[in-house]
Amino acid sequence: MLDVAAPAAPARVPTARRYLMCEPEHFTVEYRINPWMDPSRPVDTxxxxEQWTALKETYERLGHRVDLIDPVPGLPDMVFAANSGTVVEGRVLGARFRAPQRAAEAEHFRRWFLANGYRDVVMPSRINEAEGDFAWTGSLLLAGTGFRTDPQAHAEAQEVLGVPVVSLQLVDPRYYHLDVALVVLSEDLVAYYPEAFSPGSRRVLRRLYPDAVLATADDAACLGLNAVSDGRNVVLPVEATHLAEQVARRGFEPIPVDISELRKSGGGPKCCTLEIRD
Structure with a gap:
């Protein structure tokens, strides 16, 4: 029998990105708005x-630009910048939080965008938690719903941003945002945890991405899919070893980071990272 070599992974090309982040100066877990949060557990701010700083420096080392928004006392989850805006081609759709504890964050981010020259800034009428549930692929906006974002916010996002939207239904409360169940690796490839989605949404994902990387329960449980890809480098939690192996086989470079303290609030690298697409 002939020994047929496996096809070589495609060459992956990184692109420079621009990110907005917020230092967790006031980070703590003092309320419970998702299954990961336990106010009785000690938190080391x-x-x-330190872990957030290492994440920021990782982005900078990879050649990306990192802008900062000042943290605000009394808003311990403001570090999770991804939840506060969706930016596509310079258009900004702000956030409207479901949990009252986080509601004030939206206005601080709106002011940041205005102060930094953005004039096409729209604040939503429907609840949407921004890149928590909106994932831009470069051609489609994948949009999650089921726990936080109002399904009607998907139509609002399409109207404001002017891009096609594909709705996906989340069904597992542990994976309450799309960004803890799916990561866009490149325009034509995603990784996701199938059990986080409804049967219909799984069929949609299989149709759109027949060659997708399928994450395991262990990958999902360490929030391994809360990752950030620049088209080649994939920054992901250090515990997500299986997922790292799988993306490496597809030609990506996994970059593990320790974000374990922020995981106590249900966040990881992506939660800390709002991408600005000008």
Whole structure:
């Protein structure tokens, strides 16, 4: 029998990105708005700052630009910048949070965008938690719903951003946002955890991405899919070893980071990272 070599993985090309982040100076877990949060567990804010700083420096080392928004006392989850805006081709759709504890974050981010020259900024009428549930592929906006974002916010996003939207239904409360169940690796490839989605949404994902990387339960449980890809480098939690192996086989370079302290609030690298697409 002939020994047929496996096809070589395609060459992956990174593109420089621009990210907005917020230092977790006031990070703590003092309320419970998702299954990961437990106010009775101790939180080391200093360690959270160290891990966040290492994440920021990782982006900079990879050649990406990182802008900062000032943290605000009394808003411990403001570090999760991804939840506060969706930016596509310079258009900004702000956020409207479901949890009252986070509602004030939206206005601080709106002011940041205006102060930094963005004039096409729309604040939503429907609840949407921005890149928590909106994932831009470069051609489609994948949009999650089921726990936080109002399904009617998907139509609002399409109207404001002027891009086609594909709705996906989340069904597992542990994976309450799309960004903890799916990561866009490149325009034509995603990784996702099938059990986080409804049967119909799984069929949609199989149709759109027949060659997708399928994450395991262990990948999902360490929030391994809360990752950030620049088209080649994939920054993901250090515990997501199986997922790292799978993306490496597809030609990507996994970049593991320790974000364990911020995971106590249900966040990972992507939650800390709002991408600005000008």
């Amino acid at each position: 200093g360690l959270a700052v």
